[in-house]
Amino acid sequence: MQQAISVEHLSxxxxxxxxxxxxxxxxxxxxxxxxxxxxxSGKTTFLRAxxxxxxxxxxxxxxxxxxxxxxxxxxxxxxxxxxPSVRPMNELxxxxxxxxxxxxxxxxxxxxxxxxxxxxxxxxxxxxxASRTETSLRQVGLWSEISxxxxxxxxxxxxxxxxxxxxxxxxxxxxxxxxxxxxTASLDVHAGRNIEEVLTELARKYPVILVSHNCRQATRLxxxxxxxxxxxxxxxxxxxxxxxxxVNALLKEETPEYDAG
Amino acid sequence: xxxxxPPTLRVWLLRLAPLLxxxxxxxxxxxxxxxxxxxxxxNLLFGDxxxxxxxxxxxxxxxGLWPACAGTLYLVLLTLLLALFPGLCCGIYLAEYxxxxxxxxxxxxxxxxxxxxxxxxxxxxFTLIVFLRRTFCPSANTSLLLSAACLALLVLPNxxxxxxxxxxxxxxxxRITALALGLGKNAMIRHxxxxxxxxxxxxxxxxxxxRAAEDTAVIMLTGAVANSGLPAGxxxxxxxxxxxxxxTAAEYQNADELASGFGAALILLALSALLVFxxxxxxxxxxxxxxxxxxxxxxx
Numbered sequence: 001m002q003q004a005i006s007v008e009h010l011s012x013x014x015x016x017x018x019x020x021x022x023x024x025x026x027x028x029x030x031x032x033x034x035x036x037x038x039x040x041s042g043k044t045t046f047l048r049a050x051x052x053x054x055x056x057x058x059x060x061x062x063x064x065x066x067x068x069x070x071x072x073x074x075x076x077x078x079x080x081x082x083x084p085s086v087r088p089m090n091e092l093x094x095x096x097x098x099x100x101x102x103x104x105x106x107x108x109x110x111x112x113x114x115x116x117x118x119x120x121x122x123x124x125x126x127x128x129x130a131s132r133t134e135t136s137l138r139q140v141g142l143w144s145e146i147s148x149x150x151x152x153x154x155x156x157x158x159x160x161x162x163x164x165x166x167x168x169x170x171x172x173x174x175x176x177x178x179x180x181x182x183x184t185a186s187l188d189v190h191a192g193r194n195i196e197e198v199l200t201e202l203a204r205k206y207p208v209i210l211v212s213h214n215c216r217q218a219t220r221l222x223x224x225x226x227x228x229x230x231x232x233x234x235x236x237x238x239x240x241x242x243x244x245x246x247v248n249a250l251l252k253e254e255t256p257e258y259d260a261g
Numbered sequence: 262x263x264x265x266x267p268p269t270l271r272v273w274l275l276r277l278a279p280l281l282x283x284x285x286x287x288x289x290x291x292x293x294x295x296x297x298x299x300x301x302x303x304n305l306l307f308g309d310x311x312x313x314x315x316x317x318x319x320x321x322x323x324x325g326l327w328p329a330c331a332g333t334l335y336l337v338l339l340t341l342l343l344a345l346f347p348g349l350c351c352g353i354y355l356a357e358y359x360x361x362x363x364x365x366x367x368x369x370x371x372x373x374x375x376x377x378x379x380x381x382x383x384x385x386x387f388t389l390i391v392f393l394r395r396t397f398c399p400s401a402n403t404s405l406l407l408s409a410a411c412l413a414l415l416v417l418p419n420x421x422x423x424x425x426x427x428x429x430x431x432x433x434x435x436r437i438t439a440l441a442l443g444l445g446k447n448a449m450i451r452h453x454x455x456x457x458x459x460x461x462x463x464x465x466x467x468x469x470x471x472r473a474a475e476d477t478a479v480i481m482l483t484g485a486v487a488n489s490g491l492p493a494g495x496x497x498x499x500x501x502x503x504x505x506x507x508x509t510a511a512e513y514q515n516a517d518e519l520a521s522g523f524g525a526a527l528i529l530l531a532l533s534a535l536l537v538f539x540x541x542x543x544x545x546x547x548x549x550x551x552x553x554x555x556x557x558x559x560x561x
Contacts, residue, residue: 051441053437053440053441056436056437056440057437089445090443090444090445091443092443093440093441093442093443094442094443095443098441100434100438100441104434104435104438106435106438106439106453107435107457107552108456108551108552108553108554109552109553109554111553112552112553115553116452116453116553117442117443117444120444120448120452121442121443121444121448151553151554152554153552153554169442170442173442173443
């Protein structure tokens with residue numbers, strides 16, 4: 001199958017402390033790729049390396065090669081000697097949609113949450129924005145629930161609805177890749193399942209990279225499962241995805257050095 | 262505090278504090294109304310001139326406060342016009358673009374400016390005019406524009422620091438979210454951060470507005486006079502309410518004149534309240550528009 005993400009020897013350091021070390025990873029053009037690992041194992045940093053969001057957090061050093069298929073085949077996203085000019089950061093981030101651990105709605109109305117980025121980033125007309133708002137809200141199964149109150153504050157939605165709104169907001173920008181950083185961690189089981197169903201549907205069209213702390217969820221959703229350990233890749237499963245107990249055991253039997261540190 | 266007061270007493274002390282504030286404000290209002298109510302009439306504002314003619318500028322008012330009201334209004338608006346844009350820009354620069362060293366340097370300069378007594382600013386304006394008259398521009402004189410410029414310098418730190426603090430208080434998550442959506446830094450500031458900070462910025466503007474309306478020391482040295490009629494232009498002298506109050510308090514001949522001074526104080530208070538109210542109204546309108554809130558929920 002065609003590759004959507006190709007990462008070679010990626011290392012990331014913040015303030016001289018190395019968070020990711022020599023990661024090589026690839027993902028197909030559709031399907032859910034789940035990243036698991038203990039807290040601090042570098043999953044989120046890895047995710048943020050894919051849309052260069054690490055650079056907004058502090059002085060960061062990134063080395064290695066990251067190529068993404070953003071519509072025209074694999075392309076480098078970090079400038080290097082081989083490819084000195086890369087896509088502008090804003091465009092990259094627009095094309096690599098991201099949903100965070102806790103729902104991060106903008107402090108504006110529900111409709112404006114989707115319309116604002118479309119207007120500012122894509123310069124779309126009112127009509128185009130309206131139709132895209134409806135389409136993306138339908139994609140995440142939110143349209144029937146909230147179409148009658150699009151002009152009210154997005155913060156008044158429930159946690160699960162907010163998270164689906166964030167997903168709809170990312171989808172409205174027509175991304176090529178979706179990154180999700182524990183999107184169900186702050187939700188109850190029912191709302192979490194809702195998101196999972198939406199993701200399974202979306203994974204038919206998009207390459208989805210999902211960070212999960214929940215081994216059951218990871219094995220339930222994964223078409224490819226990658227285990228992170230202390231900033232490195234420990235294992236990648238793409239055919240025989242292990243069951244939740246095995247993944248749990250894998251995460252527990254990390255090297256003693258880790259426990260000591 | 263914990264050891265000194267038992268919890269119930271602490272709660273009562275906390276309740277007492279706003280009550281005290283309310284009492285002081287009400288006391289002040291009562292005092293002003295009691296002293297000035299007898300003078301409050303259209304006559305106080307317009308003297309012998311028909312009010313409509315005076316408001317339309319068709320007849321001059323020589324023994325009323327209307328020219329002073331208009332002068333103060335012009336002064337406040339001109340001050341805001343001069344201070345708002347540079348103040349906002351400076352605040353945004355300090356919060357979003359400046360490195361630590363320049364932020365420290367500019368912040369220090371702003372603190373010094375904020376601590377400048379208004380009489381010093383008045384003297385500065387006066388000396389500036391003296392300097393201009395002796396050098397480049399012999400016809401320069403104290404005027405509405407000079408007063409507004411000096412007042413703008415005086416209120417600039419309010420706007421700068423409020424803008425800066427309001428932007429700095431916005432959580433980092435919101436910035437990261439905006440950047441992750443593909444917004445550039447400028448677009449993020451313009452479309453996400455500034456609307457979020459508008460409440461804090463408006464508070465700075467209200468402070469600036471109130472200070473410009475009440476300041477006497479600056480204007481008495483830079484262009485306010487006791488009797489000039491409506492301000493004829495930016496380069497002309499003008500009347501202003503705080504100066505009228507000061508002048509009446511210093512020179513009154515009888516009880517009626519003193520009462521008219523208190524009346525002027527009441528009018529100044531009402532004018533300030535009106536301006537503050539308008540500022541809040543504008544802020545609310547802006548917030549509603551920028552956040553896309555409306556009662557039903559159709560796409561617009």
